Amino acid sequence: MKRTAWKWIFGISLTVLILLVLFTVFVWALGNAFAAMAGAIMGEIDPDGFGYYYLSFGEFIEIGSPVFYAYAVDLAALTTGIIGLAASKKEKKADGTAKT
Numbered sequence: 001m002k003r004t005a006w007k008w009i010f011g012i013s014l015t016v017l018i019l020l021v022l023f024t025v026f027v028w029a030l031g032n033a034f035a036a037m038a039g040a041i042m043g044e045i046d047p048d049g050f051g052y053y054y055l056s057f058g059e060f061i062e063i064g065s066p067v068f069y070a071y072a073v074d075l076a077a078l079t080t081g082i083i084g085l086a087a088s089k090k091e092k093k094a095d096g097t098a099k100t
Helices: 003-041 066-087
Strands: none
Touching: 003 066
């Protein structure tokens, strides 16, 4: 493949990884906030303490969850892009021009 294709694969997968991290943190925080508010509204929280069961971030992205597989696919594409870029790197001649 051409080097520009590897650059596109790398760029798209890096962008998706950043957006996936932001989306994951947002959904995790929103879900925990909703669970706390819903429990408080329904009176299921112990008045002596903050006793609702929250979902830790590690449990949210553990192996087997769809979020884990989304990260795995994106990291595989990112790694493939990096390896493709490294393999298609153009060598330079002594005079500074690229070898063909």
